[in-house]
Amino acid sequence: MTKITTDWAVGDTGAQVAAKLTAIHDYYFGADARSGDTVIGDISGRLTPLLSGASIPAISCGELMLTVGPKLNALNDPDAFILSALLPGSTALVAAMPSPETCFTDTARTTPATVGQAVAGITDPSGYGLHPTQAVVASRPILRQAGTGEYYLEFDGVDDFLVTPTITPGADKMQVFAGVRKLTDLAGIIVESGTVGGGAIGGFGFFGPSANRPDYGFLARGTVAAPPALSFSGQPAPISSVVTGIGDISGDAELLRHNGVQIAQSFADQGTGNYSANLVHIGMRAGTSAPFNGHIYSLILRFGPNLSDAQIAATERYVAARTAGVTL
Amino acid sequence: MRLTIACPESLRDDANALALVLGAGPEDVATYRSASYTDAHGNRYVCASLPVGPAFVGAATSALQRPAWDVEPYQVNMAGALRAQAALAVWLGGDDPIPQAAPDKLTAVAGGRGPAAIAAMGLTMIEVVL
Numbered sequence: 001m002t003k004i005t006t007d008w009a010v011g012d013t014g015a016q017v018a019a020k021l022t023a024i025h026d027y028y029f030g031a032d033a034r035s036g037d038t039v040i041g042d043i044s045g046r047l048t049p050l051l052s053g054a055s056i057p058a059i060s061c062g063e064l065m066l067t068v069g070p071k072l073n074a075l076n077d078p079d080a081f082i083l084s085a086l087l088p089g090s091t092a093l094v095a096a097m098p099s100p101e102t103c104f105t106d107t108a109r110t111t112p113a114t115v116g117q118a119v120a121g122i123t124d125p126s127g128y129g130l131h132p133t134q135a136v137v138a139s140r141p142i143l144r145q146a147g148t149g150e151y152y153l154e155f156d157g158v159d160d161f162l163v164t165p166t167i168t169p170g171a172d173k174m175q176v177f178a179g180v181r182k183l184t185d186l187a188g189i190i191v192e193s194g195t196v197g198g199g200a201i202g203g204f205g206f207f208g209p210s211a212n213r214p215d216y217g218f219l220a221r222g223t224v225a226a227p228p229a230l231s232f233s234g235q236p237a238p239i240s241s242v243v244t245g246i247g248d249i250s251g252d253a254e255l256l257r258h259n260g261v262q263i264a265q266s267f268a269d270q271g272t273g274n275y276s277a278n279l280v281h282i283g284m285r286a287g288t289s290a291p292f293n294g295h296i297y298s299l300i301l302r303f304g305p306n307l308s309d310a311q312i313a314a315t316e317r318y319v320a321a322r323t324a325g326v327t328l
Numbered sequence: 329m330r331l332t333i334a335c336p337e338s339l340r341d342d343a344n345a346l347a348l349v350l351g352a353g354p355e356d357v358a359t360y361r362s363a364s365y366t367d368a369h370g371n372r373y374v375c376a377s378l379p380v381g382p383a384f385v386g387a388a389t390s391a392l393q394r395p396a397w398d399v400e401p402y403q404v405n406m407a408g409a410l411r412a413q414a415a416l417a418v419w420l421g422g423d424d425p426i427p428q429a430a431p432d433k434l435t436a437v438a439g440g441r442g443p444a445a446i447a448a449m450g451l452t453m454i455e456v457v458l
Contacts, residue, residue, distance in 0.1 A: 118379060135355035138347065138378040158332065158377035158442035159361070184443065187456045197458065211457040219458070229458070288362035290456045293443055 082300075082318045083126050085311065090304035091171040094130040094164055096122050096282060097298050097322065099151045103143045107133040115145045119153060122162065132162035132282055141283060141296075146324035150297055153283075157184060157293025161284035167193075169275035169303035172249035174204060174220060177315050179297035179323030181240040182208040182216075188292035190243070191299060194278040195286040198229065202276030205285075206245050208292060209235075218256040218264075220247030223271030230256040230264040237294075240325035242316050248306060249273060260316045260328045275303060297323040331384065332377040332445035333436045334429040337363040339415060340374050343434055345408035346416075347376075349392050350384070354403060365451040371431045373451055377442030385418055385438075 079097060086093060096102075102123045103113040109121040109131060118140035121133040134140045141153040141160045155161070178190050189197070190206045197205025198219030210217025210229060214236035219229035235241065235258070244257035249270045256264040282299060283292040298319045307315070320328040335343040340360045347359035363372035392413060398404045415434045417427050428450040429435045437445040446453075 135353070136358050137351045137356055138359045138376045140378075142379065156330075156377045156442040158375050158446065159359075160377075186443075186453055187458050189458065192458075205458055207458045212455050217458060285456070285458070287358070289364050289454075290458055291364075 079125065082315060086300065086302050086307075086315065087127065090126075090302050092130070092167050092169050092303040093126040093128050093301070094124045094132070094167065094280070095126050095298075095300045096124065096132055096153070096162070096296065097300075098122060098143055098153045098296070100143070103151075103153075107135050109133075113143045115143055115151075117143055119143050119162075122153075124164075130164045130167055130280075132164050132280075134160075134162050139287070144295070148324050150322055150324045152181070152295040152297040152324070154295055155188075155283040155292045157186070157188065157291050159284070159287075159291060161189075161287050161291070162282040163287065164280040164282075166277055167280050167301075167303075168277040169202075171303040171305075172222065172272075172274045173251070173304060173306050174245075174247045174275055175300075175302045175307055175312070175315075176204070176206050176218075176245045177242070177298070177300040177319050178206065178208075178244075179240075179242050179299075179319040179326065180208055180294055181297070181323075181325065182237045182292070182294040184293040185209050185212060185214045185237050186293065187211050187290045188294070189281060189283060189285045189290045190292055190296065191280060191282050191301060192285055193280050194276065195288075197285065198227075200276065201225075201271075202249075202273055203278070204245070204247055204275065205229075206243070207290075208243070208294065209237075216241065216243050216256065216258060218243075218245035218247075218254065220245065220249075220254055220275075221270050222249035222273045224269055227254065227268055227270050228266045230254060230266060232256055232258050232263045240295075240323060242320045242323055242326050242328065244312065244316055246306075246312070247275075249275070251306070257312070257316070259320075259326060260313060329380055329382070329438055330377060330440065330442065330445075331380045331436055331438050332440075332442045332449075333375065333434060334365065334446065334449050334451055335360045335374045335376070335434055336429075336431045337372045337374060338431065339412060339434060341405070342408035342412040342415075343374075345405040346388070346392075346412035346434075348398070348404045349395060349406070349409045350388055351395075353395075353397060357403070364454050364456075365446060366454055367429055367431075367450055371429075372454075373429055375442070375446050375451070377445070385420065385436075388413065388416065388436075389418070 204220035207217035
């Protein structure tokens with residue numbers, strides 16, 4: 001991904017700060033500003049007027065640097081920035097953002113992959129160290145690059161998948177963001193926990209599609225055995241999309257978003273408990289069925305407190321920027 | 329070149345032994361996992377699909393050697409690998425029709441995408457509702 005080259009200086013005027021923020025607004029991410037573990041304020045609330053071109057002197061550069069400096073510095077690296085914005089409050093976070101820098105031909109992630117090579121491991125830059133890997137030669141997805149420059153993993157729809165180490169969520173809220181291109185309407189797993197995903201207590205599954213039909217689907221649950229699986233139909237392959245699934249067990253909320261718009265939801269009782277500690281499979285159900293036939297440009301899975309609408313929207317824009325054929 | 333292989337469920341262990349011989353390490357014992365495809369007669373198959381180099385088919389059809397990493401006590405069932413090799417039917421293109429998957433053959437088709445090759449071998453995915 002192209003890096004942002006905006007520089008920040010303590011002596012910048014409010015107008016200069018506003019101009020720089022506006023120039024990079026595609027990468028702007030609203031989040032709480034923190035000092036240690038203490039929330040200082042809502043960055044999105046403070047910066048939105050600037051981005052809208054109003055009330056430029058509302059905050060001074062010095063104050064801005066003081067409160068959100070670390071995040072602004074991270075703007076020079078959008079990949080790091082989005083993760084730094086999602087990291088606070090998270091209990092587990094895994095990101096798969098394919099590129100020659102993150103993909104490797106060995107599971108130890110020592111030999112970088114080039115475009116066209118099979119990927120045995122991909123670095124999870126979240127800091128949790130949940131690097132997805134694939135030890136079986138025949139089951140490795142291929143690193144590809146779209147004509148417009150975006151990198152992706154090509155899953156062959158037969159036996160390709162990646163699997164994370166065991167993820168212990170320790171939370172009853174989750175969010176998953178994916179930039180994908182599905183090439184078929186045969187049931188396929190984008191990402192799923194355990195061996196049956198949402199079929200188990202504390203499980204989840206994110207589908208492209210959810211059965212032999214033209215949809216995307218999402219299912220996340222607590223102890224209640226049969227919460228509704230969300231489906232967004234009328235999305236026949238081939239199609240490129242940014243899809244988002246949001247689960248909240250104690251809040252009894254299950255949301256499915258497509259290209260930045262919430263298109264399915266359930267507020268039925270999901271029971272209790274946290275999401276279960278599990279391996280997480282990308283591209284296939286437990287390596288045994290429902291192979292995903294398509295491309296994954298970006299995948300971010302987060303456990304932890306609910307994100308704000310601004311955070312969700314900003315993450316979707318970030319994922320879209322990495323996904324060929326999707327503009328948000 | 330992509331090679332897509334249809335393995336009858338009954339040959340899975342032998343096919344995995346062959347994968348160990350031709351693959352990179354002991355993890356390749358899981359190359360053929362679950363029978364997710366069926367033919368018109370209801371026979372079930374496990375499929376695998378992978379890009380291979382130009383020497384792969386030659387190695388698969390030549391005398392098999394126990395991989396260097398496999399030391400006593402041996403993990404690779406060489407007898408099984410030989411049975412799988414004997415069942416191998418490879419289609420590399422040309423005028424001959426694509427062979428149909430059969431319960432006594434390890435059918436391999438070169439070229440195209442995996443799902444298309446599997447369909448050309450007469451197999452359909454067993455429907456899953458997630």
